[in-house]
Amino acid sequence: MTRCRLCGAAAPASVVDLGATPPCESFLAAEQLDVPETTYPLHLRVCTECWLVQLPPLITPEETFSEYAYFSSFSSSWVEHARTFVAGVVERVGLGPDSFVVEVASNDGYLLQHVVERGIRCLGIEPSVNVGAAAREAGVPTLTEFLSPATGAAVRAEHGPADLVVANNVYAHIPDVTGFTRGLRALVADDGWVCVEVQHLLTLIEENQYDTIYHEHFQYYTVASASRALASGGLALVDVELLPTHGGSIRLWARPAETAGAPSRRVADVLDREKAAGLQELSGYAEFSARVAKVRRDLLRFLIEAAEQGKTVVGYGAPGKGNTLLNHCGVRPDLLAYTVDRNPYKHGRFTPGSRIPVLAPERIAEDRPDYVLVLPWNLREELTEQLSYVHDWGGRLVFPIPELSVVEVLPVKESAV
Incomplete structure (x- = not known):
């Protein structure tokens, strides 16, 4: 590069x-x-x-996203996150019956369904044919396209300018940052809002979340670098929120540069935190590689010792981050018999590279493994509750990030107290 x-x-x-x-x-x-x-x-x-x-942009978004295996609605906590966001943004932006909302990379309608329920006109722009079809079946108007300045201009010409443009968990997925941002600017009204959620590099580094590095993510943002990226397409950052999602995310509020006004105090506060962490000098990245290597050693040691002791280990979830972890650690079916996932699209398939079978979640209760390796660790609270039945046979959950953690599972009644 x-x-x-x-x-x-x-x-x-x-x-x-x-x-x-x-x-x-x-x-x-x-x-x-x-x-x-x-x-x-x-x-x-x-x-x-x-x-x-x-x-480096070694693969194109067209190769990855034209047919896609990820459906947001299979995570109940993510759907709830979207519902809460919509409720808040209606109040913040003042959305009403005459408003127009566009979501870019709208997936299966997990977020815009809440906009539809409120009677607010909306449109999803989703490049994946199969995922966009699911959104339309759910009653969410969806255009199957990649966002570009031309796409943004065409949508604006047909539907009018958007009062709100949402781009959640997509800003890392496009190599042409400036072109995509110009597309956002083409969509939004001159006095409108653009809201972007993206994983925060600060927590990625601090919490050792290296498995979120994969080829779908072309870049990883601090507020400082995101502000510069937004400016490259004519948008100005005016506010930021720190979120717990994906292990730590930033919600960026931007407006057209010519009408944006001064940024909030929260922007300055997060910029100060990033600078104090050394993320604008090479020293801030110096120890990261060594901490990544330790995760690999610890997970492999655990899996090998479990195998030598005759213990069974299976996985829960088949997220993109899990495939980075499995491939980097060299895990194969001899150490992880299979993993399960709620998304039926993945059932009967095999994880890329590591070639571990993906089965339906019911298989865990049938086989009663000694350990369940939770690959979407960012959903720890949700999945600990979903997997509470593992307690019935004394099974344990294993979380690999930010460091290896083997935990006992409380029964549902006790865990709810």
């Missing part, structure tokens, strides 16, 4: 090298198991000019 994709500076510095992996959502059908998989270097770098942390 010779140039930063945001500012064009030469030779971004290495942060961590995770080897080579296939795209994290490229689950394999049984007939593909004897076919070679293409892998791509997963080497994270940071620009020492604008401090955008990034991966």
Whole structure:
């Protein structure tokens, strides 16, 4: 990687090298198991000019998102997060019957369904054909397109300017940061709002959340680098919220630069935290690679010792982050017999690279394993409750991030007290 994709500076510095992996959502059908998989270097770098942390754009969004395995609605906590967001933003922005809301990367309508319920005109822009079809079946108007300045202008011409444009958990997924941001600006009214949620690099580094590094994520943002990215497309950051989602996210509130006004005190406070953590100098990244290596050693040691003791270990969840972890650690079915997932799209398939079978969740209760390795660790509270039945046979849950944690499971009645 010779140039930063945001500012064009030469030779971004290495942060961590995770080897080579296939795209994290490229689950394999049984007939593909004897076919070679293409892998791509997963080497994270940071620009020492604008401090955008990034991966080289070795695959395109079209390769990843035209047919997609992730459906947001299978996470009940994520749907609730969206419901709460919609309730709050209606109040904050003053949305009403005459308003227009656009969500970019709207997935299966997990968020806009709450807008539809309120009688507010809305449109989802979702590039994945299969996921967008699910949204339309649920009654959420959805356009199957990738956002570009031309797409934004076409939507504005047909539907009018949007009072609110939502771009949750997509700003990391596009290599053309400036072009995508110009698309957001094309959509939003001159006095409108753009709301972006994205994982916060500060918590990724502090909490060792390296498994969220995968080829769908082209960049990783601080508030400082996100502000610069927004400005590249004509938007100005005016406020920020810190969220617990995805292990720690930022909710960025932006407006067209010509009408935005001064940023809030919260923006300055988070910028100060990032600077104090050293994220605008190379020293802030110096220890990250060593801490990543320790996660790998600890997880492998646990799995190997469990196997030698005749203990059974299965997985829960088949998220993209789990595939980074499994491939980086070299975990195969001899150490993790299978994993389960609530998304039936993945059932009967195999994880990319590691080729671990993905089964329906009911399989855990049938097999009664000694340990369940929870791969979507960011949903720890939700999944601990869902897996409370593991207590019935004395099973334990294993969380690999930020450090290996093996926990006993309380029965439902006790855990609710």
